[in-house]
Amino acid sequence: MGIASWAGLWFGLALPAIVIMYLFKRKYLDTIVPSHLLWDRVLRNIEANRPWQKLQNRLLLWLQLLAAALLVVALMLPFVWVRGGSQGHTVIIADTSASMSAVWGAAERDKDMQDTNLDRMKKQLREDIERMSSGQEVTLLRLGSQPQVLLSREKNKDALKKAVSELSADYGKAAYRETLSLASALTWNDPEASVAIYTDGQWPDVSGSGNVAFDVPVQVNSVQDELAGNTAIVQFGVRQDGEEGGVSGVAVVKNYRKDKTEASLDLYGDGHLLATHQVVVEGGKSATVSFERLDSAEVYRLSLSGGDAYAPDNEAFAFREKADSANILLLSSGNLFLEKALQLTGSRVTRMDPGASTGKNGGSGAPALPDAKPDIIVIDGAEPDFVGEGAWRDLLKETPLWTWGGGGEKAQPESGETETLSHPVTRYLSLSEAPTGQLLKREVPVWGEPLLKIGSLPAAYAGKDQGVARLVFLFALEDSDLPLRPEFPILVNNAVEWLRTGQATGLGRVMAGAKLDLPVAADDIDGTWIPQEGFALQAGAEQVTAERKQGVVSSRQTSPGIPGLWRLEVKGSEGAKERTFLVQVTADPAESAFVGIQPLQGAGNLSDKPVEGAVQMENGSQSGQSDSLISKSRQSLVYPVALLALLVILVEWGVYQRGRSI
Incomplete structure (x- = not known):
């Protein structure tokens, strides 16, 4: 049984009011008067008020108290849950977040690896x-990267299943909070209406931005048990140590269990096993x-083995980044300050005078391309x-570019x-x-971010145009006193480091x-994502067609939805x-942090009033049968209680009609 409105308790004040009225009730006594001469005196006595008299056992009093109590209960809107009779609206939230791909417990994992929480x-x-x-x-809601209404007010069981x-x-x-809000x-x-949430209970605390x-x-019906645990690779990277120093790597492994665990880390390079390391994590x-000298x-x-509940974070990929000095091509008629500042960063600078260079490669009158592809091109x-023709145009399109003036x-x-x-x-x-006192009059492009403003x-401004770094200064160095300032070498060093960020054989990692x-080209007409x-x-992921825009491959793509190397x-x-x-496509790192069933914080409340609080977890899986609201409905008890109160009032009226208090 439940109560829909506790505000009805205010009417309960009528109960002590009835008792007080009986305490102050006048009491009349039957008196034998021997002489009519004494009538006036007796009349005064029997009409006297006797407050705070002893409360006696009277049927009328109990009937009035019972009627008032029944009215209080009716005003509180009581109800009971009945099974199989719901004709209302139930909103089901089906949790399909990444943690739902975890196997549901250690014991079951040994029997059937495919028995996931999902x-x-x-x-x-x-x-x-x-x-x-x-x-x-x-109404069936899918809780994923965004709330999705799969079916709305559907009655067909086959369609729902x-x-x-x-x-x-x-x-x-x-999108936990967004789905709850919907x-x-x-x-x-x-x-x-009612809401039923099916989940493993591994939710982050979403209460920070306000309660739903x-x-x-x-x-809340949980499909997780307390035996689940997880060990994850949270960081992994490699770096080339100079020209002949080989490659070194570093990884960070985290144990989300309560007890320590031992795991094995296997490092592969292009499919070949390079190193193995045993690690014990508290x-x-x-x-x-x-890892050294790879x-x-x-x-x-990097692959982690040792057995845990959640597989998507057991592997990580890294692309070799260059640790040697940058190869910079400087297109300038001569700027000693800029050239020396670039050399101070440890870079190898090759200066080319555009006005004095001649050649045949790349177009009529264009100089030959450099023998080694530059890491950065600087145009003074x-x-x-x-640079807008032929091979030079293609080189600038795929190489980080830094321009001064123009x-x-x-x-x-x-x-x-x-x-x-x-x-x-x-x-x-x-x-x-x-x-400087003069600036080129240009608007910052959509991919750019302002770095410096004058007035x-x-x-x-700086940014990435089709995935390639671009740095633009809207004034010429010869029109500026910036090279004479002590900040200039710092600025140049920061710029070189930023332009080289992420230069590797791959494009790095991105969340699913x-x-x-x-960095697609204008004539790229087709593309395919392949696991x-x-x-x-x-997991048997299928190939995904790359997004297209205006007949060509879009430079802004949505990464595949399954973790792995694509x-x-x-x-x-x-x-x-x-x-x-x-x-490298990764799952949301927040989904790795689970250690068994946890209450859903900030998800709402079980009462039917908008009171802030947390949904309490109710584990349907442990009882063997879900106690979901889907199979129950709320049957109101207001009318039966009100009818009973009316019957009591009729009985009370009959007692009152008798003309005496019993």
């Missing part, structure tokens, strides 16, 4: 749907593992005409007030005075379903070369 949830949901009444309406069977895990950042909105001010309130009952702690490879894969002054209309800042914005390039810099005009920028290694390949094959138009990009 499998158990779907089985439980199908059973509950089969038991629900024929007229019940169900089919939608449940097609559920799959979503490895991106789960469920709350769908059931708000609906007295016959429900004014309907909320039931419960709730992390351990760092280093053979050179394009892609390194206006861009030479040949041609075009110039503007005078209205004030010398200088603002240095936060960015890796401006780290440790504090330019309080304007370094209200941008003086420098997230957006990433790719290469890791969890995606083991290869994007891009095909150009006829005669253009094919290109390949490697990307």
